[in-house]
Amino acid sequence: MTTNLQLTADGKLKHFLTPEGLSAELLTQILDTAETFIDNTQSPRKIKSPQLLRDKTVVNLFFENSTRTRTTFELAAKNLGAEVINMNIATSATSKGESLLDTIRNLEAMFVDAFVVRHAVSGAAHFIAQQTAPHISVINAGDGQHAHPTQAMLDVFTIRQHKPDFSQLRVAIIGDILHSRVARSEIHALNILGAKEVRVIAPKTLLPAEIEALGVTVSHNLQDGLQDIDVVIMLRLQKERMTSALLPSESEYFSCFGLTEEKLKIAKPNAIVMHPGPINRGVEIDSKVADGKQSVILQQVSNGVAVRMAVMAMTMTDFSNH
Numbered sequence: 001m002t003t004n005l006q007l008t009a010d011g012k013l014k015h016f017l018t019p020e021g022l023s024a025e026l027l028t029q030i031l032d033t034a035e036t037f038i039d040n041t042q043s044p045r046k047i048k049s050p051q052l053l054r055d056k057t058v059v060n061l062f063f064e065n066s067t068r069t070r071t072t073f074e075l076a077a078k079n080l081g082a083e084v085i086n087m088n089i090a091t092s093a094t095s096k097g098e099s100l101l102d103t104i105r106n107l108e109a110m111f112v113d114a115f116v117v118r119h120a121v122s123g124a125a126h127f128i129a130q131q132t133a134p135h136i137s138v139i140n141a142g143d144g145q146h147a148h149p150t151q152a153m154l155d156v157f158t159i160r161q162h163k164p165d166f167s168q169l170r171v172a173i174i175g176d177i178l179h180s181r182v183a184r185s186e187i188h189a190l191n192i193l194g195a196k197e198v199r200v201i202a203p204k205t206l207l208p209a210e211i212e213a214l215g216v217t218v219s220h221n222l223q224d225g226l227q228d229i230d231v232v233i234m235l236r237l238q239k240e241r242m243t244s245a246l247l248p249s250e251s252e253y254f255s256c257f258g259l260t261e262e263k264l265k266i267a268k269p270n271a272i273v274m275h276p277g278p279i280n281r282g283v284e285i286d287s288k289v290a291d292g293k294q295s296v297i298l299q300q301v302s303n304g305v306a307v308r309m310a311v312m313a314m315t316m317t318d319f320s321n322h
């Protein structure tokens with residue numbers, strides 16, 4: 001999948017479809033820009049509301065369910081002063097058979113400036129970016145098993161708050177890698193930003209073929225794989241994308257790959273625990289870990305607002321002039 005489509009002729013971010021192929025400088029600019037939107041002078045910290053997208057209209061086009069991504073994109077757009085339209089796909093003309101392209105053409109005719117797209121089909125956001133009018137930006141909010149770039153960036157942002165030196169960072173991504181767009185985007189972003197090691201830990205049935213080609217090390221045993229790890233990222237079993245039985249049972253999966261307090265002790269003592277959500281307690285993670293002192297899961301959600309503000313500001317404005 002080409003990534004040049006994401007950039008303007010002078011190298012600025014026009015669409016955000018995948019971190020794959022983008023430079024460390026550009027990804028760092030997203031992180032640094034997000035940092036400027038957090039008001040550290042207040043306790044608890046607050047998000048600033050610079051009106052960078054005044055007079056712009058953002059359409060949230062979610063063809064799949066979402067709690068965190070859709071809501072934080074809406075908050076982010078509103079913090080930047082944009083008008084936000086949340087398309088209700090269930091009650092839209094999509095349910096009467098209108099094609100994706102016709103839906104896009106009709107929304108374009110309403111003078112919108114950006115589409116935030118979640119779709120079950122890998123490549124859907126890329127397809128819209130290819131087809132849409134030149135002034136419109138497309139931000140991928142998760143396409144099939146392919147990419148979830150803003151989730152990866154908010155995860156990397158959260159990691160950087162706790163472990164700023166990526167050259168010494170060992171990250172383990174654990175669970176259903178096969179169906180995870182989050183894992184793919186995290187692997188790309190962490191490698192681009194120079195992480196020392198990205199390790200995937202999963203049963204063979206939940207790993208894509210030739211995953212090593214993405215620049216990861218592989219373990220099929222959680223206890224072995226957690227050795228020396230700084231960041232533990234747990235993934236949910238994406239049962240909605242499983243077309244055949246890939247596991248004996250959820251209880252057996254939890255006993256082999258579920259993160260408990262005891263297993264977490266194998267990682268470095270100051271390791272942080274992350275999860276993109278939604279979490280399935282007792283399937284991939286024990287409640288004591290999800291709610292424990294090493295968990296930064298809700299911090300990830302909070303960081304989603306500032307990071308999505310950064311991506312919208314950078315794609316929808318000539319941000320260097322601000």
Ligand code: CP
Nearest residue numbers: 066067068069276277
């Ligand atoms: N992490 C994530 O994409 O969550 P939602 O499905 O709730 O948006």
